Structures are given as structure tokens and as C-alpha cells.
Amino acid sequence: MEKPLVAIEDLHVTFRLRNRTVEAVRGVSLTMGKEKIGIVGESGSGKSVTGRALLGLTPPAGEVRAKKLEFDGQDLRGLDPAGWRALRGRRMAMVMQDPKFSLNPVMTVGQQIAEAYVTHVRASKAEAREKSLAVLEAVRIRDPQRVYDLYPHEVSGGMGQRAMIAMMLVAEPELLIADEPTSALDVTVQMQVLSILDDLVSRRGMGLIFVSHDLDLVAAFCDRVLVMYGGRVVETLKASELASARHPYTRGLLDCVPRLDRAQRELPVLNRDAAWLEGR
Amino acid sequence: MSGGLQAWLLDEAPGSRGQARAGAFYRGWLAFRQNGLAMVGLSIVLGLVFVAIFAPLLAPYGPSAQDLDFRLNPPSARHWLGTDELGRDILSRIIWGSRITLGIVLLVVVTVAPVGLAVGTLAGYFGGWVDAVLMRITDVFLAFPRLILALALVAALKPGIENAVLAIALTTWPPYARLARAETLVVRKADYIAAVQAQGASGLRIVLRHVAPMCVSSTIVRMTLDMAGIILTAAGLGFLGLGAQPPSPEWGAMISSGRRFLLDQWWVATMPGIAIFVVSLGFNLLGDGLRDVLDPKRD
Amino acid sequence: MILSVENLGVEFVGLRAVDSARFAVRRGESYGLVGESGSGKSTVLRALAGLIDNWTGSIRFDGRDLSGKRDRTFYRRVQMVFQDPYGSLHPRQTIDRALAEPLAIHGMDRREERIEKALEEVGLGHGFRFRYPHQLSGGQRQRVAIARALIVEPEMLLLDEPTSALDVSIQAEVLNLLDALRRRRNLTFVMVSHNLAVVAHMCARLAVMNRGRIVEEMDTASLRAGSARDPYTQRLMAASRGYDRALAESFRAFD
Known part of the structure; x- marks a missing residue:
């Protein structure tokens, strides 16, 4: 086993x-x-x-x-x-209940995801951005380019939670x-x-x-x-x-x-x- | 005995209004007691109150009793903190002066806190033109420099501790109004306020009974922390000759008159300076401790 | 009809929160939104309770029009229970104080007796009377909120x-309590919830709202029978039945 x-x-x-x-x-x-x-x-x-x-x-x-x-x-x-x-x-990563409290209000959704990525993986800015857009797409956000540049207060609860999941998944953890x-x-x-x-x-x-x-x-x-x-x-x-x-x-x-x-x-x-x- | 009292105070199901209140107070005290520095601050403030009340018993001499043979004597067994240029015992003057300091503190508290709280909560709760009018008035007062206003008041009226307090009070309340307004803006959105609104309570009742109590604790904390500044301002006015007048044993005035001897008879100005320092420190430490206990965001 | 709402509209800056809502509630009935x-x-509920005043249209309670300033009797006859039991009780007031306040506002007599009785009625004993909200669990707090609403003997409860x-498990207890109280006192309920099953359990009739509009009004029996016509209602029904892979796929189109 x-x-x-x-x-x-x-x-x-x-x-x-x-x-x-x-x-x-x-x-x-x-x-x-x-x-x-x-x-x-x-x-x-x-x-x-x-x-x-x-x-x-x-x-x-x-x-x-x-x-x-x-x-x-x-x-x-x-x-x-x-x-x-x-x-x-x-x-291993964690998704919490309320995306409103888990996302940083002064950074765009995309920046936060990209930052989460470069924190864990050695990557250039362009790579991080690309990776972030890909993971936003993976959580079925229809227009990742647009959502990338939105601030947390500009997205709905459901979208915020998906962004949160995207952020947690960008480094591809083995346990969520x-x-x-x-x-x-x-x-x-x-x-x-x-x-x-x-x-x-x-x-x-x-x-x-x-x-x-x-x-x-x-x-x-x-x-x-x-x-x-x-x-x-x-x-x-x-x-x-x-x-x-x-x-x-x-x-x-x-x-x-x-x-x-x-x-x-x-x-x-x-x-x-x-x-x-x-x-x- | 203490066991029974403590159990009564910490009872999870109090049997009366009084017991509930005493219990809440006691829990606050238990939390406060954990903070060593705050206890130091509390002891200093209580010490000030004690000294002020029992000044006649504690002071070895009268505040203006002159002993011209012993002018400008250094600290000795006869005069623990030395004497000033008129042979007055500095320890006795500091002890008597504590009454003036405490008086200033109390006067400022009773004038500033209620005014600031009332203006801030009313403006914050009612909003609209009430808010606009009250806050513009606040801004006007906020724009006055404290010392200049004190100078103007003293010039127009006469130098004295009353006018110094008046000047301090007039320039101290605006920040309290702003603080109370900011808190009210948060509190008024709370469901418990909506609940009394839905029961048909009048606006004034809501402000007085439901909103204001939520702002009181931060006012108390701010007041305690400001107290040092107020004491220092009063002393500063005394030092400039605009506050308490000689022969009053006000600490600032004592430093002012001791300034001339600073190099050769250091104790004349230094001893009241230490008193101001200790009391200011005491209030600051107390304020910090109270903030930890009273902060409504804590729970 | 104890309550009738016609063409109710509420607009917040640039947002039509409620648009031409109409419904009516019979005395003693339980109605769900x-x-x-x-x-x-x-927002509809808050307009009914008098917590927002920039609504348009007509609300009539027991034959009386509610536009303009409402008299104090209205605030006694109609009471509200809020969602968050942690937020709806004043953190610095004991339960005793919370229950005494409405009595004081409406100048009611026999306050001691009423407070004790109200606590008993919601299943909290005397031991709770002088506690502070932070000493109570969520369910107990909600019972206090219900007691506070009932203490002035209202006719209608906005939930x-x-x-x-x-x-x-606490939800079940509170719902049972509310239902028993409604029967015992012949109260009228207007209940707002996102949970279709809870509303179906509590209410005889309900209206489904979407984006400020009432999209469908029906009785609970037809809801249970699955005869909802509006696609939004059907979607809500499907989602309430629990997670289902295929179902989730079908929702993608809506976003």
C-alpha cells in the first residue's frame, strides 16, 4: 500500500x-x-x-x-x-468560509494569485501572470483577463470564493x-x-x-x-x-x-x- | 469569605440587576489585574487622589509657610525635597499642588467628555444637516491652537487656573466628538440598533440609551490617555504665567519660578517636574490598561 | 387581509432593490419570501418594519396606510426578529434590560411579570434573566430575540x-418554538429565508424573489408537488435537493 x-x-x-x-x-x-x-x-x-x-x-x-x-x-x-x-x-492549502475576509482589499485578485504563486515557486512576473490566468480559468471564471484586474470588493461572493480557490490552487498543493x-x-x-x-x-x-x-x-x-x-x-x-x-x-x-x-x-x-x- | 463573594460575582446566572452589573465589573477587574503596568498606573492615580484628599494631614508644612532662614535649602531631613527661594517646603507644596492637578483633571473630565460624547453621537446617529452643523462647529474649535486660545482668554479675562481650564476644555472636546461620531457610524448600522428602531424608540432614546454606552468606553480610554497632555498643558500655562498664579503651589508655576535657580539649586524646579512626570506616566499606563479591558472590539 | 403590499419599490443609489412587489397576508397566516x-x-421586510423609509407604492397594515410617519401602536403590533442573534442583542445590556426596553418604549405595565413570563414562554428560565448576551449560545440568544418581540403582545412577526x-439541531428547536407560538397566539408571520425547505416547513404560502422582483407566488403544497412554473424557482428547488454533479453542470449556463 x-x-x-x-x-x-x-x-x-x-x-x-x-x-x-x-x-x-x-x-x-x-x-x-x-x-x-x-x-x-x-x-x-x-x-x-x-x-x-x-x-x-x-x-x-x-x-x-x-x-x-x-x-x-x-x-x-x-x-x-x-x-x-x-x-x-x-x-497543502486552505479555503475559508468568507472570501471577503480572506482576500486583501487593496490588491487586485490577479495580483494576489500571482503573488501566492511566486511565494512558492521561482518564476518570473510574466510566468506568474500566465499561471494565474490559467488557474482563474480552471475555476471557471469566464473572462480571466478582466477578473485579474478587479479588486475583491468588485467581485460577487461566488466569484470571490472561486478566486480564493484559484489562489489556493495555483501552487498545485497535494491537500486542500x-x-x-x-x-x-x-x-x-x-x-x-x-x-x-x-x-x-x-x-x-x-x-x-x-x-x-x-x-x-x-x-x-x-x-x-x-x-x-x-x-x-x-x-x-x-x-x-x-x-x-x-x-x-x-x-x-x-x-x-x-x-x-x-x-x-x-x-x-x-x-x-x-x-x-x-x-x- | 472572599470565596463566597467571588462565587457571587462570577455567578453565571446572576439573580438580580445589581449582581449582574457587579459581576461584569469584576470580570473587567480580573482582566485588568493581569496587566502589571496598568496596575502601576492605577496605583499612581489612586495615590494622587489619596494625597490630594489628605493633603493637610500629609504635608509637614503649609503650602505658603515661609521660613526665610532656610531659603533654597537642598533636600535634608528637615525638608525632604528642599526649600524654594522663600524658604517654603517643596514637598508640602507638591502635596498641596496635587489638589490643583486633580481639580484640573476633574474639571476637564466633567466638561469635555459629556460635550464630546453628546455632539459626536448626535451627529453620527442623525446624520444629514445635524451632522453637518455639529461637525463644522467641531472643526472650528479644532482649528484653534490651544495655547493661543488660552492666551486670548487670559488677555480678555484674567490669568488664573479657571481660565486655563476653560481654554483647555474648549480645545480638548473636538477630538472626542470625532471619535464618538466615528463609533456611532459603526454602531448605528448594528442589528441591535435596528431592533430598537423597529420597536418604535425615539431617536433621542436610541442615542442616549443604546448608542452612547457603546462609545463611553473608548471615551474613557482616550480621556485617560489625554490626561497626561492636559496636565502638561496646565503646567505649561502655569509656567508661562497664564495659569495658576503665585503663590499657588501649582506644579507648572513652581517649575516656572524655580527656573531661575536651575543651575545652582536644581531641586526647586526638578521636584515638581518629577511629580508631573510621574502622574502623567500613571495616567498613560492606566489608559493603556483600560484600553485592553474596555475595547468593545475585544468581544 | 392584515397586510397588503402593492407595487412596492425600493431604490438605493443606482440600484432597484425591490421592483413592484405585491402580495397580501391573511391574519394568522404564515407567509414566506x-x-x-x-x-x-x-429589503421588503425592512420596508415593512419601517427601517427604511424611501420606499414607493403602498403598504397597508390592518387597513391603515403606512406611508408617512407611523404611530407608536404600529411598532407594538408588528415586531421583528433578526437573522444574526449575535448582532441583534446589545452587547452591553443584560437580557433583563433587553426585555424591559420595549416595555418602557410602549409604556406597558406589570413589567416584572411580563419579563418572567416572556422568558418562560421561549423556554429560558429565570436563570437567564440577568445574563449578558455573550454568556448565551446562539440558540439561546435567538430565543431572547423572540421573547423581546413577543413581550409587547404583537399581532405580526417579521422574521x-x-x-x-x-x-x-438548534434550528429545529427554534422553528418548533416559533410555530407553537404562532398557533398559541394566532400570530401572523412574514418570514424571509434563502432556504426553501425552511420556508416550506413554516409557511402556508410563499413568494419567490429574484433580482428585486417576485417571480412566482404559490402555496407550499404545490411547491412540494413540484408544480413551480418559473425556471428560477425550479432551479432553486433543484439546488435545495443537494449536490449533484449533473445538476451543477446545468447551472453553468446561468452564472
Whole structure:
């Protein structure tokens, strides 16, 4: 078997606050190759913290411990800032929820993409520009020449998010972590962005970790789904087998969403069981 | 005992309005306490207040008690900080002078903060012509150079600490109005303001009860940080002979009269200078600490 | 008809945010406005609530025309719940204060009793009364916002995406609460959402908005039955069913 792209074993992330400590992630394990993995959970489940720990983006107040935290065979534990810089952006990248906050408002979209490229790859200005236009085209922006010279406030949310993805992809990373990449977008735009991600992952042979609160969406989009609750993975499923989820939390999440194909007077609510916190 | 009180203050579910307020205050205090330098600043400011209140008890001599046999004496056991040209004890004068400094501080606070806050929030919230009129007035005041205005006031009225404070107050409030206006422009777009608007609250009620409280903390912080400048200006006016008049033990005036002896009797001008320095530093440190605790952007 | 909107238009500098919208809502009914961002749905709601005043056309509430300055009674009879429970509560006021304010504005009596009752009604106990918003979760805050709206005994609630900022399990609780309250108090709802399924769950009738215009109005049953005629509505329906490769391809043409 080939070397896994990501290998996490017993990951813990602990935050020290003024008068207490919070265990945001408690023993998450994950081994993945070039596939689409979904991490689903509600706010506070530790899903985003898990993604960020893998990128070394845990805030200073947080402490990351793991039996194993590897990317392409390289141990990420205790990696120094220079080591992280060599990985981040170049070999693994992240797309966040709101493009408005992730793009620099005083640089044009194209400049930012080009800069991301030259930061990681030795290239001339002209090469960087060419590469940027190509990647804008890859995220299906119809007129890359025009969009290249637009400032972030001049583009729509959907286009901004695509530009963001273009920026993350320009250096051709092997792993993309997408943290609620479509939650701020309209459903129809969401579809487009997802299909772009879908394409890129399958065409470039990238690994994707898709962090989301939307179980249905993740199941339709990913190969495997990790359901997190209270910092633990309560259930791991093949996306196609979502309907046969067994854990009451997963079932509860599926049931409490209003659906167009069934009318019901009252929505079932989730009765949280303390045992779930123990990962049962 | 402290355990019970602390638990009461930190109760996640307070039982009364008072407890909620006390709890919020205590949490702020806990955060403030972490900042060592800010605690130093607070101690200095509290020290100033203490000294001003108990001046008659603390000062070994009266502020104008002359002892002509001991003129221009260096610091000694009898006069810890020495004496000036009339044989007055400098320590006692600095202690009594703290009352004047504190007085200036309080007068400026009570005049500047409310005016600046009111003008800024009203202009920012109502916009349109209210904004235009109020902000142009602010600009006019902003254009006055502080010392020139003080000179004019003093020439038109008479030299004295009251007119110095008046001059300081007239030239200090405009930045507060601008600050409050800028904050109001952000706050008024917030949903919680839209929520009270949708309940039919009057504009004045919204400004007073909902907008102004959001601007108060930055005003307090700015005020504390400005305090050093205000004390220095007052001292500067005293130094120029435009503020407090002799024999008042105002620190700036003391430096002014000690200037003549600076080379041979250094302590006459230096000791009040140190007092000004320490108090200004105290206010600045306090302001920095308060900014960290009160900044609304923190949460 | 408790509410009737005719030919409503709202223009912001150079942008026609709402264009000749018309709909009417019966007393006790729950009516939905669905659309994506920029469709003008929230602007309609804000015009109804009196938060913007540069609208044109006619809005009538309980027979009374709402152009010009509205009297205080209107602001008591019609209440609004906002999308973001983190932004709609004053960060420096306790829950107690937030609930007391509308009572003070409308000069209502028995304030103590009303505050306690309102908290209880939305499923928050006395223990929440003197907390600050930052001590509450998103769902709890939204309950407070609902309590604040209900405390003055309104007849109509304007709901602006009341659950879109909440986790789905909390969304279910809040939607159940709203629905129960509407039945118990015979309230009229006008609910705005980008989520077709949420609106279908809550409302009997709905209008779909796109680029400032109402493109289609229908009842929920026909929506569920898939008898939407307008292509935009159909697209929205399809997208609401979840991610589908082929479907995403078909959207490319729209951009």
C-alpha cells in the first residue's frame, strides 16, 4: 500500500483560557489518501480545529498533541515556522468560509494569485501572470483577463470564493482543506463552487478535507464522512451509506432538517446524550 | 469569605440587576489585574487622589509657610525635597499642588467628555444637516491652537487656573466628538440598533440609551490617555504665567519660578517636574490598561 | 387581509432593490419570501418594519396606510426578529434590560411579570434573566430575540432568516418554538429565508424573489408537488435537493 497522504492518530487540541481549559479535539484519528473526506459537526464539535491543527494554524492558546500527525510521511509534530511555511500554500492549502475576509482589499485578485504563486515557486512576473490566468480559468471564471484586474470588493461572493480557490490552487498543493467553503454562498452558486472543487480533486489527484455543518451536502460530495461531536468522531461512514447511519447523533442531525420532500408539523429535535461525549 | 463573594460575582446566572452589573465589573477587574503596568498606573492615580484628599494631614508644612532662614535649602531631613527661594517646603507644596492637578483633571473630565460624547453621537446617529452643523462647529474649535486660545482668554479675562481650564476644555472636546461620531457610524448600522428602531424608540432614546454606552468606553480610554497632555498643558500655562498664579503651589508655576535657580539649586524646579512626570506616566499606563479591558472590539 | 403590499419599490443609489412587489397576508397566516442574496427579500421586510423609509407604492397594515410617519401602536403590533442573534442583542445590556426596553418604549405595565413570563414562554428560565448576551449560545440568544418581540403582545412577526445562523439541531428547536407560538397566539408571520425547505416547513404560502422582483407566488403544497412554473424557482428547488454533479453542470449556463 502506498504512503497515506495524511495520517492522524489520537489528535488532541487543548485550549488554555483564563480560568479553564477546553478540550476542543479529543482523540481524533484519520488516515486518508487522495480522496474527498468530509468532517461534519455542529459549532463547537472541533471540526474546524481539527483541520487547522493539520495546517499548523492552531492559535497560540491551543496545544496540539498526537500519537501521529503526518503529511506524506513527514512528521508535523514540533515542526518549526520555516518548516510550516515550506508546506503551507505549497503542498497543502486552505479555503475559508468568507472570501471577503480572506482576500486583501487593496490588491487586485490577479495580483494576489500571482503573488501566492511566486511565494512558492521561482518564476518570473510574466510566468506568474500566465499561471494565474490559467488557474482563474480552471475555476471557471469566464473572462480571466478582466477578473485579474478587479479588486475583491468588485467581485460577487461566488466569484470571490472561486478566486480564493484559484489562489489556493495555483501552487498545485497535494491537500486542500476547505472550511465551510460554500456556507456564505447562495445555493445555486454553492453548486458551481462544489463542482469546481470536485473537478479539481479528481483531475489533479488532490486530497480534500471538507469541513462543513451540512451533512447532506457533505454526503453528496465526499467519499467518506467523519461525524464529530464534542471533539470526538462518533461515526465514520462511507458517504453512500449515510442513509444507514447508526449513531443517534448522526440520525438526529439528518432528521431535524426540514425537507422539501416531506411535510411534518413538528421537527424532531436532538436529545443529546451525555454518553456521546465519551464517543459512544 | 472572599470565596463566597467571588462565587457571587462570577455567578453565571446572576439573580438580580445589581449582581449582574457587579459581576461584569469584576470580570473587567480580573482582566485588568493581569496587566502589571496598568496596575502601576492605577496605583499612581489612586495615590494622587489619596494625597490630594489628605493633603493637610500629609504635608509637614503649609503650602505658603515661609521660613526665610532656610531659603533654597537642598533636600535634608528637615525638608525632604528642599526649600524654594522663600524658604517654603517643596514637598508640602507638591502635596498641596496635587489638589490643583486633580481639580484640573476633574474639571476637564466633567466638561469635555459629556460635550464630546453628546455632539459626536448626535451627529453620527442623525446624520444629514445635524451632522453637518455639529461637525463644522467641531472643526472650528479644532482649528484653534490651544495655547493661543488660552492666551486670548487670559488677555480678555484674567490669568488664573479657571481660565486655563476653560481654554483647555474648549480645545480638548473636538477630538472626542470625532471619535464618538466615528463609533456611532459603526454602531448605528448594528442589528441591535435596528431592533430598537423597529420597536418604535425615539431617536433621542436610541442615542442616549443604546448608542452612547457603546462609545463611553473608548471615551474613557482616550480621556485617560489625554490626561497626561492636559496636565502638561496646565503646567505649561502655569509656567508661562497664564495659569495658576503665585503663590499657588501649582506644579507648572513652581517649575516656572524655580527656573531661575536651575543651575545652582536644581531641586526647586526638578521636584515638581518629577511629580508631573510621574502622574502623567500613571495616567498613560492606566489608559493603556483600560484600553485592553474596555475595547468593545475585544468581544 | 392584515397586510397588503402593492407595487412596492425600493431604490438605493443606482440600484432597484425591490421592483413592484405585491402580495397580501391573511391574519394568522404564515407567509414566506424566498430568494438568494440580492433578491430584495430582506429589503421588503425592512420596508415593512419601517427601517427604511424611501420606499414607493403602498403598504397597508390592518387597513391603515403606512406611508408617512407611523404611530407608536404600529411598532407594538408588528415586531421583528433578526437573522444574526449575535448582532441583534446589545452587547452591553443584560437580557433583563433587553426585555424591559420595549416595555418602557410602549409604556406597558406589570413589567416584572411580563419579563418572567416572556422568558418562560421561549423556554429560558429565570436563570437567564440577568445574563449578558455573550454568556448565551446562539440558540439561546435567538430565543431572547423572540421573547423581546413577543413581550409587547404583537399581532405580526417579521422574521428575517431567524435560523440561518444556527446549527441545524438548534434550528429545529427554534422553528418548533416559533410555530407553537404562532398557533398559541394566532400570530401572523412574514418570514424571509434563502432556504426553501425552511420556508416550506413554516409557511402556508410563499413568494419567490429574484433580482428585486417576485417571480412566482404559490402555496407550499404545490411547491412540494413540484408544480413551480418559473425556471428560477425550479432551479432553486433543484439546488435545495443537494449536490449533484449533473445538476451543477446545468447551472453553468446561468452564472
